[in-house]
Amino acid sequence: MGSALYASSPAARACFDSADRALGFALTKLCFEGPLDALTLTKHAQPAILTASIAALAALREARPELPAPAFAAGHSLGEYSALVAAGALRLEDAVRVVHLRGQAMQEAVPEGQGAMAAIMGGDDAQVRELCVEAAQGEVLAPANFNSPGQIVISGAAGAVARAVALAPGKKLKAIALKVSAPFHSALMAPAARQVAAALEKITVGKLAFPVVANVDARPNQDAERVRELLVRQVDGAVRWQESVAFMVEAGVTEALEIGPGKVLANLVKRIDKRISVTGCFDPATLKVA
Numbered sequence: 001m002g003s004a005l006y007a008s009s010p011a012a013r014a015c016f017d018s019a020d021r022a023l024g025f026a027l028t029k030l031c032f033e034g035p036l037d038a039l040t041l042t043k044h045a046q047p048a049i050l051t052a053s054i055a056a057l058a059a060l061r062e063a064r065p066e067l068p069a070p071a072f073a074a075g076h077s078l079g080e081y082s083a084l085v086a087a088g089a090l091r092l093e094d095a096v097r098v099v100h101l102r103g104q105a106m107q108e109a110v111p112e113g114q115g116a117m118a119a120i121m122g123g124d125d126a127q128v129r130e131l132c133v134e135a136a137q138g139e140v141l142a143p144a145n146f147n148s149p150g151q152i153v154i155s156g157a158a159g160a161v162a163r164a165v166a167l168a169p170g171k172k173l174k175a176i177a178l179k180v181s182a183p184f185h186s187a188l189m190a191p192a193a194r195q196v197a198a199a200l201e202k203i204t205v206g207k208l209a210f211p212v213v214a215n216v217d218a219r220p221n222q223d224a225e226r227v228r229e230l231l232v233r234q235v236d237g238a239v240r241w242q243e244s245v246a247f248m249v250e251a252g253v254t255e256a257l258e259i260g261p262g263k264v265l266a267n268l269v270k271r272i273d274k275r276i277s278v279t280g281c282f283d284p285a286t287l288k289v290a
Contacts, residue, residue, distance in 0.1 A: 001031045001032070001039075001048065001052050001261055002016065002028075002031050002032070002051075002052040002055055002056075002261070003031070003032040004283055004284050005052075005055050005056060005059050005282070005283070005284065005287075006028070006032070006055070008059070008284045009055075009058070009059035009062055009063070009284070009287075010062070011055075011058035011059055011061065011062035012055035012056065012058050012059040012062075013055075014058070015051060015054050015055035015058050015092060016028040016031070016051060016055055018092055018093055019047060019050075019051040019092065019093070019096045021093070022092070022093035022094075022096050022097055023047060023096055023097065023100060027044070027047055027048060027051060027096075028051075030044055030048065031048050031051070031052060041103075041107075041181075042103040042104075042106060042107050042181055042182070043100055043103035043104040043107060044100075044103070045103065046078050046099040046100065046102060046103040047096040047097075047099050047100045047103070049078060049079075049082075049260065049261065050078065050081055050082055050085070050092075050095060050096055050099050051092070051096055052260060052261055052282075053079070053082040053259055053260030053261070054082060054085050054086070054092050054095075056259050056260055056281055056282045056287065057082075057085075057086055057259050057281075059284075059287050060257075060259065060281055060287050063287055064287075069209060069210055070210055070257075071210065071211075071248075071251065071252070071253060072210065072211050072212070072213050072220055072248055072251070072253065073086050073087050073210060073211075073212045073213070074212065074213040074244050074245075074248065075212075075215075076145075076147075076215070076239060076241050076264070076265060076268075077145070077184070077185070077215065077234070077239050078099060078102075079260070079265075080212065080214065080215050080230075080231065080234060081095050081098070081099055081231070082095075082259070082260065083212045083213075084208075084212055084227060084231075086259075087208040087209050087210050087211075087212050088206050088207065088208060088209045089205050089206050089207070089208045089212070089224060089227050090203070090205065090206070090227075091203075091204075091206075094203040094204070097199070098196065098199045098200060098203065101195060101196070101199050102192065102195075102196050102199075102235070105191070105192035105195040105196060106182050106184060106189060106192045106235070107181055107182055108191075108192075109182065109188060109189050109190070109191045109192040110182050110183055110188050110189075112181070113158060114157065114158055115155070115156065115157060115158055115161075115182050115183030115186070115188055116155075116156070116157075116158040116161035116162070116177065116178075116180070116183060117144060117153055117154065117155045117161065117177075117178045117180045117183055117184065118153070118154055118161050118164060118165050118175050118176060118177045118178055119151060119152075119153050119175070119176045119178060120151075120152050120153070120154055120164070120168060120173055120174070120175055121150055121151055121173065121174040121175070121176070122150050122172065122173050122174050123150065123152065123171070123173045124149075124150075125143070125146065125152065127171065127173065128143055128152045128154065128173075129142075129143060131154075131164050131167060131168065131171060131173065132154055132156075132160075132164060134164075134167060135160050135161075135163040135164035135167055136156070136160050137159075137160065137163065139156060139157035139159060139160040140156040140157050140160065140183075140186055140187050140188050141154060141155075141156035141157060141160035141161065141164060141186075142154065142155065142156060142186055142187070142238070143155075143238055144183075144184060144185035144186055144238055144239065145185060145238065145239045145241065146238060146239065146240050146241060146242045146243065147239075147241050147242060147268050148241070148242055148268045148271040148272050149242065149271060149272065150271075151268075151271070153178065155183040155184055155185055155186035155188075156183050156186045156187075156188065157183070157188070158183075161177070161183075162177075165177055185234075185235075185236065185237060185238055185239055186236060187236055188236070189235050189236035190236050192235050192236070193232050193233075193235035193236045196231065196232055196235050197228070197232045200228040200231060200232065201228070205224045205225075205227045205228065206224060207224055208221070208222045208223075208224060208227075210222070213244045213247060213248065214230040214234070214244075215230075215234045215237070215238075215239045215240060215241070215244070216230055216233045216234050216237045216238070216239075216240065217230075217240070218240040218243035218244040218246075218247055219247065220247070220251075241268060241272075242268075242272050245268070245269055245272045245273060245276065246272065246273065248276070249272075249273045249275055249276060253276055254275060254276060254277065255276070255277050255278075255279070256269065256276055256277070256278045256279070257278070257279050257280075257281045258278050258279070258280045258281065259281045259282070260282060261282055262282075263280055265278065266278035266279075266280055
């Protein structure tokens, strides 16, 4: 992940090298060589994806300095950190340290096997909330990711998620259990939120060059004083991605760049509102840095 960028762009290379120094271990080697089971541990995956994304952004800015500043930046869950680095609110070195801790804290907040997540397809917000209420039976269960029309991820206690998956077909909903290591963006993540809050208190938040649409309220923020609070609330709060994209559409956005590995956000945006055209920017060909 990102090896072609590292080889072709001095700016991208500097990002990977900075992340290695900040973390005190060879994240770059893990990205390029694996092993995959180590890279996909959330404590490694979070700083790895953040670093690869910011390396791609650095390569893009290096190759195409004429590009204008964006009207907004936004990121899904972990991606909000990338958006904040892009806007100048967080230094990459600080961000990778915080998300490394965030990954560890989220993993450790709930013992393995006691939490779960599932994607619920075909229902609206009210239907999915009703499903969660019925399946909870006193346990934690709630919508965690409002991804796109008809795709809402739920998160909580493993038993409650299993009951929701079983109940879904009777409500004409499709449920897919997700292979995740913890019940992210649920109330069970409260211990992780406290650890992230403590880590964020130790870093400086800079002035934002442009607004970042926050996950928890789907509204733009350009106030440096609110960045920590929004990031802490995000840990155990729902990601309101569909609303975030809808806000940007109503604000007049017609073009977006998905900067980082994969096409997940481009696919979600296509389902939310086709008025936004999304271009992926990650490898040297799409970044035009080769």
